[in-house]
Amino acid sequence: MTRAARETFQTIRDLIRFGVTTFNEAKVAYGHGTDNAYDEAVYLTLSTLSLPLDKLEPFLDARLTAAEINSLIQVFERRVANRLPAPYLTHEAWHLGYRFYVDERVIIPRSFIGELLAERLAPWVADPDAEINVLDLCTGSGAIAIQAAHAFPNARIDAIDLSMDALKVAARNVADYGLSERIRLIQSDLFSQLSRERYDLILSNPPYVNADSMQRLPPEFQHEPSMALAGGKDGMDLVRKILRGARTHLNRGGQLVLEIGHERRNFEAAFPEMAVTWLSTSAGDDAVLHIAQDRLP
Template identity: 55%
Template structure:
């Protein structure tokens, strides 16, 4: 079908229609940025043609040269057949207005904490200028560390990850944003290899997928590093370690903010006396918790 399309599709409108049809009749999964076949198709086409991602309409009837058409059709083919997330095909992902380089050494950036950083964690942080040190634990591509740097001007930030490969990707993003003097990258298995220092703020989007869910993940997630997703039988292995050690790394008034996926009920059963504050996001208040240092068990 895609070979046949090479000689019969002429405009961006033609390719958009073709891509949406191919995506809708396939079993691809949308969970890495786009929510629909139309959005995914528009993104891939505009990206392949180096056009503004928010300006599809003016170009719909533009005719493509052979090389451009071949590039677009190759992306569509790989998305359908190989089930590769679009972010890996284009080597970019977005959190709000921020663009990040990504490849299969890191998971595709997606985090409710990014949404919360847009308001500088108000009302929990009253004066952002009083945040002088912060840690992004399990930084992956470095995306949240970079958002931290833009949210808290006075903060020196450590960004850690167990994966040396992930830190190479993070280094590229930190360099692209000219933040090498503000963000320090550290290889560490959670908190275990970090230098002994205390932070006003620790954020983390750690692995939190349980064994049952890992076994049922769509194929798109198989392209992501397994160690960045899986966290034991109940999905809480990493979070247990964070809670056990976080007080040693927080200042007296320090805050811990952790994203935990769909594990709220399981976490509250394990720690019934811990007064978790669940932060409101656009998807509800079940995915990110906040604890003050003196609330951590």
Template identity: 55%
Template sequence: MAHDHHEHDDSCGDECGHNHDHSHEHNPTDELVTVRDLIRYATSRFNRNKLVFGHGLQDAYDEAVYLVLHTLHLPIDRLEPFLDACIPTDERTEVLEIIHRRSDERIPAAYLTGEAWLGEFRFTVDERVIIPRSFCAEALADGLSPWIDDASQVTRALDLCTGSGCLAIVMAHCFPSAQIDAIDLSPDALEVARINVEDYGLQDSIRLIQSDVFSALKDERYDLIVSNPPYVTAASVDALPPEYLHEPAMALGAGEDGMEIVRRILRDAHQRLTPNGILLIEVGHNRAEFEAAFPALEPVWLTTTSEEEKLLLLRADQLAA
């Protein structure tokens, strides 16, 4: 996310008109003059409306900064030089519209901006795909060491339930010699994935396949299968905050215990892995549900920046029937 420095001084001192003439009727938002004002206003509004931030940004302030900078076409990793920049009325109108849509319609920020980030990777997203937020990307960042000694050992990999294509793209960067299949049941999701694969110029490395789990595959076997499948329990689906209802329902819910798709993956994974292959699955908050459903399995639970272990790793020999 490197950006060029702007040479001119964007601060505006006193000429910004913080000293409004209050003799005429005006809209209270007319007093929001600078980037700082707009961020403050958005943060307060988001907190007042009790918005939920589960799509990549931590809290109301982070989301306010991101939405204001993105809408003003400013580098999203450099706030300081612009804090006191005065915002002309047309730009302010645009920023306020985004702030109000986020707070009133509870649309996740990524759908308002059309982009989402996983670490340094940017992806195009819209309401056809779940917003990328997988802990798998963190685990992949170090090449799944120590379970994979050498990235060049991975020549075939599979991203199961690919959605926007995000994990397939991360895998292509971590394992440059791998041919990667990216599977999703949704043709709409695969259209978005195609945009992202082409944006990264990875058409030769990543093959997009419409399939219900493994069903459309022939006899392919993989050194690595990664999946961030739907895993939300029925009770949790019923309690989802409004933000999540903008996402495709099929990308979230997975039956009573959230393990519906995971069961299908584990049933067939052994036939899909090479003898030394590895399976990485994200199950979110559902470690207890996983352990109840598969008491005989002893996966390695990977630690990430999350406060709980949400990723499990199994070797092919653990999955032998």
């Protein structure tokens, strides 16, 4: 963009309009906190200018300095040229009112399990204030573990991931929420580093994207760690391992809550005899399932 073109911008309103046009013309992909060009431009503008994310109106006609205009244009250009998801540009992700630090070592939090935790997993958890043991498999940024800690204030939580890089990000988020004494981070290939630990509740948003879908992911999603997304040919590689090991690590009456995204058809093909309950979320009734301990293999 030429200097003369930059000088035509004066206000936040001008820059948001420019951002919307830029994103629409570039046909960027969304799904990491926003689903349209306007919300994306507003978020990046407010975040870059260190303004409150919930207060756009008072600032719309505020005049910007040349340095602020240049900073915003650079952010918009990086978003388009590199197809980086917005949270990787700002190093923060917002999910259901929670703020998490993120970078390219972890996928950006968006699990539908968070919606169920906001309701304290009712009616499946009879007493959410009881002292329970919770396991978060494939914790990534630690988002589910942190949300579970708030849903169940007396729970002790183990959060597991194979990636040490992901666990470093999770440690930062756990510390930010002051939960280091309640959430234990463990590097493990699923259950491999657990000996006789048993839990009342296992939560997992594992890699489940099937191989064909992985090939068709927009560039924005390809910036996320593939090991946190790819679930093998039918998306069920990690799911199979979780279902084989979960019963051993659940107390009597324990429960598994498992997210599989858009893979219900592949799940039912892989496990035709398994009795599960599909839970309702904003994604519909087939993205998250519940299995009681005594129904696990």
